Amino acid sequence: MTTDRISLAELEQGTPFERRHIGPDAEDQAKMLAQVGYGSLDELTAAAVPDVIKSTEALGLPGARSEAAVLAELRGLAERNQVLDSMIGLGYYGTFTPPVILRNVMENPAWYTAYTPYQPEISQGRLEALLNFQTVVADLTGLPTSGASLLDEGTAAAEAMALSRRVGKVKKGVFLVDADCLPQTIAVIQTRAEPAGVEVVVADLTNGIPADVAEQGVFGVLLQYPGASGAVRDPRAVIEQAHEMGAIVTVAADLLSLTLLTSPGELGADIAVGSSQRFGVPMGFGGPHAGFMAVREQFARSLPGRLVGVSVDADGNKAYRLALQTREQHIRREKATSNICTAQVLLAVMAGMYAVYHGPDGLAAIARRTHRYAALLAEGLKAGGVEVVHGVFFDTVTARVPGRAAEVVAAAREAGVNLRLTDADQVGIACDETTGRDQLLAVWAAFGVSSDVPGIAELDAATGDALPESLLRDDEYLAHPVFHQHRSETAMLRYLRKLADRDYALDRGMIPLGSCTMKLNATTEMEPVTWSQFGALHPFAPVDQADGYLTLIRELEDRLAEVTGYDKVSIQPNAGSQGELAGLLAVRAYHRANGDPQRTVCLIPSSAHGTNAASAVMAGMKVVVIKTGESGDVDAEDLRAKIEKYGEELAVLMVTYPSTHGVFEEDITGICAAVHDAGGQVYVDGANLNALVGLAKPGKFGADVSHLNLHKTFCIPHGGGGPGVGPVGVRAHLAPYLPNHPLQPAAGPATGIGPISAAPWGSAGILPISWAYVRLMGAEGLRRATQVAVLSANYIAKRLEPHYPVLYTGPGGLVAHECIIDVRPLTKVTGVSIDDVAKRLIDYGFHAPTMSFPVAGTLMIEPTESEDLAELDRFCEAMIAIRAEIEKVGTGEWSTENNPLRGAPHTAAQLAGEWDRPYSRAEAAFPAGAAAASDKYWPPVRRIDGAYGDRNLVCSCPPLEEYDG
Template identity: 55%
Template structure:
């Protein structure tokens, strides 16, 4: 039938989003199926997915929506949210995202679709942005070293606590937390401390610290109620008893306040949210973590360091990766996997754009308005709790508290009630003189008749009226040239574009990474993120102002529950690793509630991702490794033997399905049965859920809990290394043990369950991405996505298997959604390593597959369902060409130490050298296939020396003229 003769219903179906998300069209699918020797996609699925785990009933997600209908539906939900003026503070503030950053970073797929910079030669742009972030944090905190972001302020505080313990020789297990720390931070710290066996002492540090022997102290600067106390005396007292001090600092206040480093702090943490990142109902935001140099090898998270490439030029990379969980596994003290790279870059660019003068202007304006508000209230007899302040004042309101609070709500203003007799007000960079006039009226309940300009002149004469001279900053900040030369929008725009052009993202080519799916992040899915109704909501806003959010969150939860076969879901974990932690927390709490607190053995297959054993260790579990057989499957005999051996202490098993080896294990239900037989629970890692949806589910298989990587299966983009989201689904018996929240409870039924993240719904502002994706795909599309992911992976496997050994296959010779090619025989015989192949792929314009995981010396390839046959064929051609180059080395045509692979990647600097002393031509170096002449992506640096970078650790911005300019 021709298009013009189709009925209306068919015409509407032809406009469905499904066809835009899934790469191969029907003709391409048939060609790929023919290459696999099958006639239909259903036949391939039958050969691939064990019948025993296939769902008996189809999903009920509804029909696929058009982009216009989905966005219109979500807009109606968003309209139910009420965007009040927020003065709640507590680490979350309104901010102004400069439009040049909003459009060219947050809304730019060149920035948000890039992968974690494990391949630094094609990641120099975002690495430079993250290095700027680190330098900014070091300057503002006065510390020697900063990492490239953590998840949020509360979890950063928890990480600081564990750093203090492992870096301190004191035998005590007590950690002191000042009572005026943000309450959500105290909540998360208490949760984390329980399973480490730490005793949390909450009190007044000026009065109570001397009464306790502690290994560390946490202070808030300024406090949650806005006071700037004399924290130097507390730091000195802590030092006298050889305790370490963590200071949770407000980043904007540090522009004017003496740095915690100058005051003697050992660790400084906080949130960079108010540097241009919307509140978004709690996230995502970049936390910061800064330390003394002596603590650099204990610092959690990613650290960007300066190294050099093979031409001796400056180059950036992630430094000291041996600290990270994927290396340390069960010996890790942190399970951090995803950071907040996109948001850290935004915060760093905010500082670059405004510079030191601009930031001081913003901070001074906030402080001046706070002073005017305070002075006007004091003149009318309103007593203030905190005499010193930066942007927050807390008022003694006695029996007028509720009346003031209600007057504010009537004016669409949110104030913070502190107990029954105080109100706290936190100003920010969006606050205006008119807002102060409104606040005067709300607090006083009358036409106050005050002249703001009079107070302004008086305070201007006093300088920083709310900060004592002893705590006013006197040292210079942000002196590096990068913070002093991009203040016009023209210069800033060009700088952002210059950095973007150094990186490979999904805007260039497929990113074939196994384990971290990089699929289409459709524009329609991204649009709602910056809607004010989602982006400008405070995480602790009253629930009647977030009706639209609650509706969206509930529908997303319902859809995810339907697809996973679970009974309940928590949105709180704001990364996959956090989801693992929350899931194991639920298991531990369940055992404890049933009188089995002694159950602490966690079985983990040898193939598992490093976060699995690291997460188990954080819960105080004893990790026992289960062997895998020659086919990559869990060794059922070894599992049964170990489950029986540890029967009295068995807590759980952590498995991934399909396995990390890329196959659907036939014995997965037997794994669940064995573990349940001996009283354990089954944690099924949701990393590979994109190979399950519509065909099977964790709940159907027999698992009890899973985290769901929304930044994989459900299209939240990777952001160059974060954000991520890792909500957990659980069976009904684990539902009572999901995380709650002390400030903004998720569910009364969850009682006093501790929080795992700073905000009750984690990084809520990116959840609309997954909502839109599921709405656009519907039941049909979600099932197709899984099937085509399997088709694409098997097509690549079949095409490459004649050239490279494929390490693992299922019982019918099929792989799941990814395959592992084995380069160990090539390295042993010829000397070409998996790293050489990875770097050579850059010359073809591709990011490398996952390197040396889960098996050293291999590449794990995952194409996703969003890549077309044409793109898959480009990648296949590149890999076959590389194999032919390896053959030339084997034949002696090229020297083992001088060939295109060991010299890769090749840059413009290489091919413009006056001399070319290589056995292959310049054209072979940079245009190994003809199509590259039309769409070449140039690596901007040569291969980077990792060892040099770790031996000569530099994590701050070098002089501008040392950067390569070619």
């Protein structure tokens, strides 16, 4: 036997990561290409991608590296970060993530690879976990209805401002913000208010609403409880005064403090917002963290974002589902209450489970310990002659040292502790769950008072609490059994496993959702996220302590710019919706800087993602809809007519490319040119970038701005509906208007639009994932991934075409990275609905593709490059078998109302009970092509009644009877 000699360099490289990421190997790709009718990937994409947009040069990226090498490189970057003990506060705190939650939620693909629970029957685990989160927020805030999480505290407060304006009696007037609110929250509100025409007034409300402000009229008030300074003030008088003026009152609250302090609802607040970060979620240099909002009952149906409610399944059993606002942007478009279409599910699950694990007593004990350290800290400072500004506080102490504040902060830093430099005279010191005696000693020493401080035990015995008696909480919270039954790690482990088993995620099988790009989230990419050098850094730490992070961020921004053809990228937006808003605000600022404030019209095709229209309205623009042609393309004639009609008013055209219908439009460059000739800008929605990377660059074929979805194309996992990152890329003329941040000047240009997210670099904690993906794949790997994504979509289209119409194709009958199959003709003949097909796919062991978007009665299928040929074939065979089942309904063998499709999904309990169906139990649970019995995924509930859930809106934990015995 002879073998060819392999070089040491080749042996050291090992198996290229590309082969791990891309599902079909060379042999399978050849079979797929034969089915589609092409001889190579290059031949296929040459035919599919229009010549006018093709890139002629390879991506200028570093070469691909092995998994081991990339981990070593990331380890080097991590070690360049200096993780000091953080006592900065301002909404970000050290916390201990219980290892059982770290390992079994944050690091568990059963949780992090799940998609948004739009198919609730196979999402019951995460929906219950989100109900737990909602119950935590509702109980602690004292308001009955909580959402399933928002993006962060700053944007939650901005959403509260919009909600106050929408539901309040006062339609004009100002939005009044207390000066002791978190500075990043104030800045985000100001960014969001200006294009909406809202005047924001920041004032000291300690002694009530100033008379001059009251004269202007006030539609909403925002208070911080406790304040950014640490002060705990009784807000009841201000709330009463605001209500007398007809204003809606929002309280931005700290959840941990609410275990000890009177709830905002009890104090009279209408809305509560905040962050759940300190409930076991690492700081991560700013995110991702689950923001929250809770409201009074009368505002429940105006709540932005997502709400999990309780409904019933076909047998009358209780079941959970998203209620009311689910994907409302895609329905209401410019009339949507918000552009938020994602949440922070994974982080909300972690925070909710933190409360489940600790329970009310455990949470209160953590809060008391945190407060105790703050009280001792203050007492020690006072003993050393330092003025403590506030007599009552929860976890944050403000000390006044005239002219010495910078010196104190520097001394503390030398001792390994970061404090907050409030101004030249004041220092802020925040305690948290991780604070210990060593930190107290270091802080006292930094103030120069250590020699005057008695021993900590002696000080503890002599020091009372610093919480105001009038605000101590006396009502019960978290009384549900779920917060009392999982104290041992064994019990918690089993609870997490039970919920995960109820769900369908990528670790089980393919999730072929069109426009959502559910592909491999490689373990190598995920691993660094939980390293302490990335997870434990405060977002407002001195930038020279974050050298590794900032290097990673700059490199990722530069590489994303290279991939897209733009000149500059900002990674601050922490969701695609926020990226859209940032891009449109940059366009708005550009026109204003050029003396064209009248340019406010945003042209949007009728097929576009609904968030486009919602974002445009939030950016102060007027939405004008462009018709979509029969082929799915933008109607060029209608576009040119609208350009001519609006002329000098035209601000921007928003288009998705490839189109929302999954087609490479031939005329995209002409469309861009027409808009530019009229003085407008072109926004290309980056949702479908997985069809372009390495083949074409939006910034080079005519676009001025795009947002990218790192949770789609660049491998950040969806996490059950969040986290996400939505960077915005722009050409050079828009770069001066990218987001910036008042607390970190390095985060963006001084001329920027202000912060779009609360943290300077958004959800920085998950950026190592996308950085690693680009580094592992290299230019050629990224290009091949795109080509295989296009191949896989065309392979599915060709296999299914004899059985279902493929609705839209481009030249040569090709699609891009996704295809749309039309079920409407079958529905018309047989009565089998798109819902029936989607639910029947569960019996076959699949998550359904995207339903009825962008066209009602269709399925949009995106296989991605990560699914291998066996899984693609399994899906195709399931769809073909379902087509045969539909035929049996059409011929009358099964009735329209009683057949396996209408009865789907079938549960184990249903099969074990009485059976009076015209089809067998085996046909129900094990149809042809479904997984073997040993591999069967059993849905926990039957089909859920959506209308019931919306009529009977409930926000509560799982029913008590589930915990009997």
